[in-house]
Amino acid sequence: MGRKVLKYLLEKEFKQNLRNPIMLPLIIVLPLIQLVVLPFAATYEIRNVEMVIVDNDHSAFSRDLEQKIASSGYFRTRYHAPTYQEALSYIEKGDAAVVLEIPQHFENDLGDGRSAQVFLSVDAVDGTQASIVEAYLNGVIQDYAARTLREEALQSQVEVRNRKLPSRIQATAQMRFNPFLDYQTYMVPGILAMLLTLVGGILAALNISGERELGTLEQINVSPVRKSDYLLGKLIPFWIMGLLITLIGLGIAWLLYGLTPRGSLPTLLLFATIYNIGFTGFGLFLSSVSKSQQQAMFVAFFFLLIFFLMGGLFTPVSSMPHWAQYIVYLNPTWYLIDAMRLIILKGSGFAQLLDQFYAILSFAVFFNFLALITFRKTAK
Amino acid sequence: MSDYSVSARDLSKKFGHGHHAVQAVDGVSFDVKKGELFGLIGPDGAGKTTLFRLLTSLMIPDSGTAVVEGFDTVKDYRQIRRIIGYMPGRFSLYQDLSVEENLKFFATLFGSTVAKSYDSIKPIYRYLEPFKKRMAGKLSGGMKQKLALCCALVHAPKVLFLDEPTTGVDPVSRKEFWEMLGTLQEQGISIVASTPYMNEAVRCHRIAFVQNGKVSECDTPENIRRRFPHAILAVKSRDTFTLLQDLRKFPGAHSCYSFGNYQHLYLHSGGGAGDAADRLRAYLEDKGHHDISIQPMEASIEDCFMLRMSKEGGRYGDV
Numbered sequence: 001m002g003r004k005v006l007k008y009l010l011e012k013e014f015k016q017n018l019r020n021p022i023m024l025p026l027i028i029v030l031p032l033i034q035l036v037v038l039p040f041a042a043t044y045e046i047r048n049v050e051m052v053i054v055d056n057d058h059s060a061f062s063r064d065l066e067q068k069i070a071s072s073g074y075f076r077t078r079y080h081a082p083t084y085q086e087a088l089s090y091i092e093k094g095d096a097a098v099v100l101e102i103p104q105h106f107e108n109d110l111g112d113g114r115s116a117q118v119f120l121s122v123d124a125v126d127g128t129q130a131s132i133v134e135a136y137l138n139g140v141i142q143d144y145a146a147r148t149l150r151e152e153a154l155q156s157q158v159e160v161r162n163r164k165l166p167s168r169i170q171a172t173a174q175m176r177f178n179p180f181l182d183y184q185t186y187m188v189p190g191i192l193a194m195l196l197t198l199v200g201g202i203l204a205a206l207n208i209s210g211e212r213e214l215g216t217l218e219q220i221n222v223s224p225v226r227k228s229d230y231l232l233g234k235l236i237p238f239w240i241m242g243l244l245i246t247l248i249g250l251g252i253a254w255l256l257y258g259l260t261p262r263g264s265l266p267t268l269l270l271f272a273t274i275y276n277i278g279f280t281g282f283g284l285f286l287s288s289v290s291k292s293q294q295q296a297m298f299v300a301f302f303f304l305l306i307f308f309l310m311g312g313l314f315t316p317v318s319s320m321p322h323w324a325q326y327i328v329y330l331n332p333t334w335y336l337i338d339a340m341r342l343i344i345l346k347g348s349g350f351a352q353l354l355d356q357f358y359a360i361l362s363f364a365v366f367f368n369f370l371a372l373i374t375f376r377k378t379a380k
Numbered sequence: 381m382s383d384y385s386v387s388a389r390d391l392s393k394k395f396g397h398g399h400h401a402v403q404a405v406d407g408v409s410f411d412v413k414k415g416e417l418f419g420l421i422g423p424d425g426a427g428k429t430t431l432f433r434l435l436t437s438l439m440i441p442d443s444g445t446a447v448v449e450g451f452d453t454v455k456d457y458r459q460i461r462r463i464i465g466y467m468p469g470r471f472s473l474y475q476d477l478s479v480e481e482n483l484k485f486f487a488t489l490f491g492s493t494v495a496k497s498y499d500s501i502k503p504i505y506r507y508l509e510p511f512k513k514r515m516a517g518k519l520s521g522g523m524k525q526k527l528a529l530c531c532a533l534v535h536a537p538k539v540l541f542l543d544e545p546t547t548g549v550d551p552v553s554r555k556e557f558w559e560m561l562g563t564l565q566e567q568g569i570s571i572v573a574s575t576p577y578m579n580e581a582v583r584c585h586r587i588a589f590v591q592n593g594k595v596s597e598c599d600t601p602e603n604i605r606r607r608f609p610h611a612i613l614a615v616k617s618r619d620t621f622t623l624l625q626d627l628r629k630f631p632g633a634h635s636c637y638s639f640g641n642y643q644h645l646y647l648h649s650g651g652g653a654g655d656a657a658d659r660l661r662a663y664l665e666d667k668g669h670h671d672i673s674i675q676p677m678e679a680s681i682e683d684c685f686m687l688r689m690s691k692e693g694g695r696y697g698d699v
């Protein structure tokens with residue numbers, strides 16, 4: 001009997017979801033809008049950032065590096081300053097935003113096969129912008145290092161060190177992987193993660209609590225249907241919706257930004273699936289413990305906001321205060337955003353994503369277990 | 381097996397703790413015979429819905445037991461869920477599924493099919509069949525009520541629990557509905573229905589009053605009316621408000637309640653109603669009332685209920 005009931009439970013959920021006038025717009029328009037608007041709303045693209053260079057080495061290598069940075073198009077070397085102190089005065093006047101200091105012995109260090117350092121100070125209004133400037137510059141420098149040093153057959157490397165600006169916002173964050181140096185594509189994986197969170201968390205939270213308000217839940221409870229069948233009947237449609245929204249989102253990202261995942265699509269969908277099942281469990285748990293749909297909605301929003309804000313989507317985790325960073329480790333959304341970025345932008349394989357995988361899996365198991373034990377057909 | 385379809389013994393259920401605790405069901409015992417149409421009559425908050433939840437195995441009682449068709453509601457809830465039909469307070473239907481789909485859904489939940497139970501739901505379903513493709517949300521109140529009843533019946537249950545099935549439905553549909561229940565009962569289904577409308581009590585074989593979580597006077601409406609201990613005078617005059625005040629002060633008055641345009645005066649036992657009517661007329665004229673009408677009358681279920689309420693000190697007490 002179980003299988004037949006489940007089949008009809010699913011049939012019913014699909015009918016209802018397809019008839020729900022907001023469902024189709026939600027699945028197509030929501031990803032579209034998020035993917036179009038959010039990256040632009042948060043454009044941090046770097047062009048012609050004014051830079052001051054303090055070259056203490058005056059060597060062929062240091063000039064070469066300057067050349068490279070200038071020709072990247074992202075930075076413009078406005079000034080040369082003899083000392084760091086003087087360089088700071090340009091920043092204070094607002095004439096430049098970045099100081100790059102090449103220390104003495106830069107060439108020697110590289111020639112001797114040691115790692116050479118450059119110091120970077122970024123004047124940034126906020127941590128995110130600073131981290132982007134850093135990421136760009138880092139990219140250019142590493143690019144320079146890789147090519148030049150290979151040509152010269154040197155076993156050295158260039159290390160970019162951040163230096164704190166006096167009484168200014170310190171920029172310490174580093175973007176991890178964005179080989180395109182393009183903020184739009186950087187946002188896309190995070191937005192996909194956000195969509196999955198919304199579909200699972202909010203829709204699921206509304207669902208059972210809605211049936212409770214309607215009274216149909218009592219009818220179901222008084223029937224011989226097994227609660228695992230009932231919950232599966234709820235979970236599977238949200239899971240399919242989550243996959244759909246991910247695929248649609250990827251399609252839109254491809255159309256708008258020409259972005260295709262570097263890593264494998266099955267791996268990406270596996271992460272999306274487990275995460276989505278986890279959040280559906282979370283939503284089902286919330287709706288089975290709340291008294292009304294409104295209550296379920298509020299609590300779901302409260303948690304989702306925290307998950308988003310502490311998920312590294314808008315603010316890099318490393319620029320959060322220390323205590324907050326610990327919370328991030330408990331945040332499933334952070335793991336998913338991280339995994340999505342690694343898969344889509346960097347092309348990481350499953351083997352490199354085990355940490356994220358286990359974190360998301362534990363979360364999914366935990367919340368579905370909670371949903372199963374808190375959903376009761378008989379009240380105490 | 382006993383002759384009873386439903387037996388409740390000392391059922392109790394409390395919500396909350398300390399100051400905020402509500403004793404929703406308080407030591408309730410009653411029996412419903414097989415094939416009987418049993419009514420639970422009581423105002424809002426009396427504990428009817430909670431009682432239904434206990435009887436349908438949706439809620440575990442704090443103490444006491446309930447047995448439905450020989451199955452204990454706590455131990456044998458699995459068996460119970462196969463043989464009962466329940467229509468919760470507000471008709472719970474999926475507004476965005478059609479009449480047909482709602483039926484099919486509830487049939488499947490109980491492991492049955494619409495075709496298998498077609499005969500038992502036919503007396504009601506025939507009203508709905510012309511609209512079977514219509515979304516439940518687009519039906520009238522009376523139609524929704526019929527569909528909800530069909531959904532509760534679609535697995536051919538032995539016992540039907542109906543929680544305020546006529547609340548919020550037009551009078552014509554209400555009448556029709558009770559007639560349908562009569563048909564079902566003739567087919568041998570035991571029915572327990574609650575209602576806040578006392579005029580519906582006479583449609584039941586036996587009724588029980590529910591008040592403050594307690595159940596009293598399980599008997600036929602006829603017997604309950606016959607046991608009413610007071611003679612009743614229905615009184616009307618031009619000034620309704622002072623009339624009630626004056627009637628309560630009338631020597632020989634036990635109590636007095638408003639029933640629409642009439643005040644029902646319950647007299648202390650001893651002394652015929654006819655004799656009292658004359659004394660009352662003189663008393664009221666003396667108080668300056670005009671257009672006085674006084675008629676002796678038989679007790680109705682409403683009278684029994686009002687009296688019951690006042691004894692219990694419920695919120696319907698001295699109005």
Ligand SMILES: Nc1ncnc2c1ncn2[C@@H]1O[C@H](COP(=O)(O)OP(=O)(O)O)[C@@H](O)[C@H]1O
Pocket residue numbers: 395396402403404422423424425426427428429430431
């Ligand atoms: N789940 C609950 N939690 C707390 N109090 C409840 C709950 N259900 C009912 N009550 C209270 O129990 C009393 C009886 O309620 P109920 O059984 O719904 O009465 P009725 O159906 O006759 O209107 C009311 O005072 C109500 O507020």
Ligand SMILES: [Mg+2]
Pocket residue numbers: 425428429430469543544
């Ligand atoms: Mg009720």
